[in-house]
Amino acid sequence: MTVLVALNAGTTGTDPMVSDQYQVRLVGVPRIQLPGSDVAIGPAQRRAVFAALALRPGQVVPRDELVAAVWGDDAPAKVTGSVYTHISALRRVLDKIPAPSGQPVLTASRAGYCLTVPAERIDVFQFTRLLEDARRCGSLRDTDGERKALGEALAIWQDEPLAGVPGPAAATQRARLTELWLSAVERHAELRLADGRHEEVVAELAELVCDHPLRENMHRLLMLAMWQGGHADDALAVYRQAKQLIADAAGIEPGRALTEVYERIKAGERPSPRTCGPGARRQVQLPPRAQPFVGRAAERERIGQALAAVGRGRGGSLLVEGGPGTGKTALLLETVAAARAAGHTVLWSATDELAAMTSVDLVCTAAEANATAGVVDGLHQLDRCKSAVLALAAQAPTVIVADDCHWARDRIVRDLRDVLDAAAGLPLLVVLGARPYPRGAELQRVVRRIRAGGGCIELGPLSPGELHELGSAMLGRALTPDAVATAHRLTGGIPGYARSFLAVDGHARLGGRDHETGPVSAPGCQALVELITAQYSVLSAPTMRMLATAALLGGSVPRAALAVALDAAPGVLTEAIDEATTAGVIDADGDVMRFRIPVVREAFASRTPQSVRSVLHEELAARLARAGMAAELVGKLLLKAPGALVKDWVPDWLLASVAELGASAPSLATELLTRTIRQPFATEAQRAAMLAALTRILLPSRGLAGVGALPSARLQAAGGVVHPVRKIPVGTQ
Template identity: 55%
Template structure:
C-alpha cells in the first residue's frame, strides 16, 4: 500500500499527520498554518500570494518569500517518506505555487464536511434515519476544536466556519432526537454545550425545549433566566424573540409539558401581538370579509395565505381573528411549533364543547379525537379555524387539515391557513392544490410605496420625506418585517439585531441554502449561477436544490442564469455573517478562483475593487489586461475604476502600465468624429488635416 494512502491528516486539534497510528510533528505555529492552508485545499495548486495572505494576512513581513521557502522545505522533509501512487512527493512546489497531494477522504475536516453534506441530502429526501446516522458519524469525527494553535486569517476563517457547522449539526441532531422522545438525554448534553457557548441562543432554546418536554418546567424556566443573564451581561441586549416566546409559552403553563392535554377555553390563549399599525392588505381583507359573510349565511370555504418570510402572514391572520370575533362566530387558533413538530389548537372565541380534546396534537392516535372535536364546533355554530405556520406541520397533522378542508363543503366552517412557499411536504402540497381548486389562494405581495409611507408616518409620528420612503422601499423590498425593523432602528442601525431577525425568518432554510446565500452576498448583488458553483466548488443537484429553495422562498430572485437577493437588507445580513476582519481574505480567494475559471469578469472586477490589497496579487495585472475588453462591455464603470487603481500598483511592469493607460484612454475619451476607414477605424481630425496637407490640398482659408 502506498504511503500516501496510509497517512491521515488530523486538523481537529493541533494539525498533525498520522502514519500507522503514530503522529508526525508538523512544526511550529507558522509552519502549522502553512500546512493547514495546503491541507484545506488538497490536490489544488495554491499560489504563493494566496498562501501568504492565508498565513500572514494583508501585512506580511518584508522577507515573507524566504519564510515560505523555509516552511515548505521543512514540510517536505517531514513528509519526505511519503509519495503519491505515481511516485511524486506528497508536497510539490512549482513557480506557480504549492500542492499537497493527499486524498481528501484522508483529511478529517473534509470527511466531516462530506458527512454533513450527506446528512443534508438525506434531509432533502425526508430520510430522517439517514440524516440522523450521517450527523452522528460526523460528530464522532470531532475530537477537539479545529486548527488549534494555528495563526493566520485563513485558519481563523476555517475555524469559525467549522465550529459553526459543528454547532449546527449538534442542534439538528438534538432536534431529531427530541422528536424521537430522547428528552432527558438531550437535555443533559445540551446543558454542557450551553455552558460552553453561552451566547448561542438556539442551544438555550433547545435545552429549554428538552427540559420542558421531559416535564421539568421549573428547570426549563431556570435555564431561560441563566441564558438571559449571560446574554445581557455580555451584549447588553435582551434575548431574541425565539427564546423569549418559548419562555412565555412555558411560563404560561399551556401545557405543563407539550404532550399533556389542555382544556380548551380554560385560559385566554396567548396570541401574538397585533401589528400596530396594520397597513395594506385591503384586497385580502375584502376576500376574508366576503368569506365571513358566506359563513354566517351557512356556507363554508377554505383560504390559503402564502408569502415569503416577514410578508405579514401572521399579522393578517390576527386581523382575520379580530374580524371573526366581531362577527360573533366561533374562532379557533392553531399554530405549529417547528422545533417540536407539534400543532396546538386553542379556542379564541366561543363556547367550549365540555370535554378535553388535546391542545397539542403530536401522535396519530390523537387524530380521530382532534378532527371530531374541531368539526363538532362547526356542527354547533359557524366556525373559523385559523392555522398559522402550517408549512412546519408533519404529514399526520396535514391529514387533519385535509379532512377539515373536505368538511367545509357541507359545514359552516371557514378554514384559513397561512404557510410559506417552502418547505412543503408532498402531502401538504396536495392539500394546497385542493384549496386552489375549491377555495382561494392569496399571495402576499410587497407593500407599495404609499403603504410604506403610511407605515413610516404612523411609526415615526411625522410624515417621512420622499427620499426616506424610497430608501425604505429599496432596502426592505416592501417586506413588512424588514420595513418595521428599519423604522424601529432609527436613528442607529443595529447589525446584530438584523442578523438575528434574518436568522429567525430563515430558520426553515437548509444549511446548504444558507451557505449559498452567504456566498452570493459576498460575491455581489446579482451574480451568474456558474460563478456561485465555482466559488463554492459545488455543482449538480445539491446546488440546484439549494438555489431552488432560496428562490421558491423568495429570498433570491432569478433572471435567466443570474441570481440575486430580492431584499438588499437580507443581503447585508448574510454578508455580515462573515466577520469583517476576514471578509477581505475571503473575497480575494473568491476573485482568484473565478479568475482562474475564466468566468464572471464583472464579478471578479467588483471583488477586486472591494478588497484592499487584492490588486497587489501577482495574477491581477495580467488578468486585468486579458479581461479589460470583456469587462468594458459588461461593466464599463467597473473597468474604468479597476484600471485607475491597477495602473498605480507596484507589481505592474512598464509594458503592462502602458497597455493599461491605453485601455483607460479608450474608455475615457469619446470616439473621434469623422469618416470611417475601410478597416472600420475612425481617423482623428488632426491626422486627416495632416494627410490633406501631405497631398497638397488647399485649406479653406487659403482658398479664400
C-alpha cells in the same frame, strides 16, 4: 423520576457496565444512566454530537446537518476529522448499550449517522410524551389525569436541558424545552390553586418570577396564590413589580389578563379556588398584533366575506400564502380579531417548527364573549380534539385560524383535512397560513384542494404608498418620495423586512446608499439580519453555502461563475439553486441568478464575518480570473478587497481585460486602473500601458473640447506624467 425499561435482549458478556437497563439523559449534562452509575459522554463538542443524534433517534442525520448543529457557521476547516473522532469515541461509550438486534447502537452510512435508541428511553421524549398525556386529559376534563401526568413530567426536570452543550441546535432545543417546562409549571400551579394549595404555589413561583420576569402568566398565578392565601397587599406589590419589569424590558404595559387580576384584587373581591384555578380566566398567548397594520385591503375584504358566510351557516376554507416576512401571521391575527368581533367561536392553532406538532387553543366562544375576558385555553393537539372542534362548530359559527402549517407533520395535516371535509356541512371556516416552502406531500394535497376551490390568498409586497403609510406611522414623520422608493427597493416591500429596517430609523440612511454595501451592514440592523437568516434556516446546508457565496459575489451572479467559486458539481449546484428558487430567495433567469430582495442578499453576505470577507473576496477574484469569468465581476471583487490589488497577477489581468471593462463598466475600469497604477510592484511597462488605457477611457467620455481638468487630475492622481491634452496624439485616443 427515573424510568428503567428492560430490553428483550439479555445482558451481553460479563462486563458489569454493559446493561439492557439504561436511560439516555439530556436533562442536565448529557449522559447514559445505568443501574447504579452514570456513564459520561465526554468533552463539550462530543456531548453536542451525541445530543444532536439523540434528539433525532432512529433517524439518519446527514454529516453536513450534524456539522451545522454542532459548529454552526464557524466550522473549522478540518471539521470532518473532528466528526469522525467524536463518532469513534461515542461508539466506545455506546458499546455499553446493546441493541435488541445485537447491532451497534450508533450506525454509520453514506447518508450520515443514526442513533438507534428508542425514544421512550430518552428523558426529553418521556417529558414531551407526558405533556401530551396531560393535554389529552385536559381536553377530556380529566383533572386528576392531567395533574398526575404533569407531576410525572416535572419530576423528570432536574436541571437545565443539554447543560453545557455548545452549538446552535442545542441552544434552540434548550429554549424550546424550557418553554414547554415553564408552561407545564404554570398549568400545574393552576391545578394546585384549584385544590386550594396556594402555599405550595407561592413557594415555587416566588423564585421563578425572578428568573423569568417577562412571563406575565407566572406573575398572574403568583398574585392569585397570594390572594387566595389572604395576602392581597403582597399580590398588588407583585403586580407593581411586574409592571416595572415589563416596562423596562419591553417598553409596554402589562397584558389584559394580568391587569384584570390586579383590578379584581384592588376592588376587594374575595378569592376562591374557582376564581384562581383552571376554570379561571386565562390568556391565550397569541403573538402580538402588528401595529400599525397597513394595506391588505382586498385580502381583508375577502376574509370578511368568508366570516360573514360562516355566520350564515356556510363553512369553507382559505389559505393565506406567502414567503417569509410577507405578513401571514399579521393577517391571521387580524382575522382572529374580526372573527371575535363577529361573535364567532375562535380557535388559534400554531405549529412548532422543531417538534412539527400543532397546538390548538380556544380563544373565544360566543357564549363567553361578554361574560369573561374572552379567552380560555385547552384543546391542544389537533389529532386529539377533532371531535371537540366539530362539536363546537355544531353549536355556533366557528373559525379555526392555523398558522405555520408548513411545519406540520403529515399526520397532523391528515387530521386537518378531515376537519376541512366536515367544514362543508357545518358553520366552520378554516383559515390556514403557510409558506410555499417547505411543504410535505399531505399539505400539498390540501393546498391544491383549497386552490381549486378559489380559496387561496397570495400575499405580495406592500405598494410604495402602503410603505409610506407604514413608515410615517412608525417614525412619526412622513418619508420623502425618494426615501420611500429606496426603502421599497431595498426591502422589496416585504412588510416584515420593512418594519425591522424602519425600526432602527433606517430611512435616515436612505438616499444615495448603494445596495451593494446595503443597510443591514449599518449598526443597529443586526435584528434584521437575524430575522432573515432565521427564516431561511430550514434550507439545506449546501443551499445555505451557495447563497452565502452568491451574496459575496453580488446581487446578480452567472451560474458558471458560481460553479467556479463553489467548486461544486453541476448536479449539487442545480439542486441548491432549485431549492433556493422554490423558497423564494432567488430568481434563476437563464444562466443568471438574482436575489429577489437586496436586504436578503446582504443578510446572507453578513453571515461571513467582516474580517473574513475581504480575504474571501480576494480569493474569489483570483479564482474567477483564472477561469476567465466576466471582467466586471472580477473587478468588483477586487475593489471589495483592497489588499488584492498588490497581487502580481492583477496588472496583467487588468490590461488583458481593460477593453471589456471599458465597454461594460468604464467607471469600474477607471477606478481599478487608478488604484493599480499606484502599486509599487507594477513595472514601468505595465504603468505605461495602464496609463494609456486610462487615458483612452477618460478622454472620449468628454470629447476633446473640455477635457483638460478631470483627465489631468485623474492621471496625476494615478502617478502618471501629465501632458496637456492638446499634445496627445489622436491615435492614442
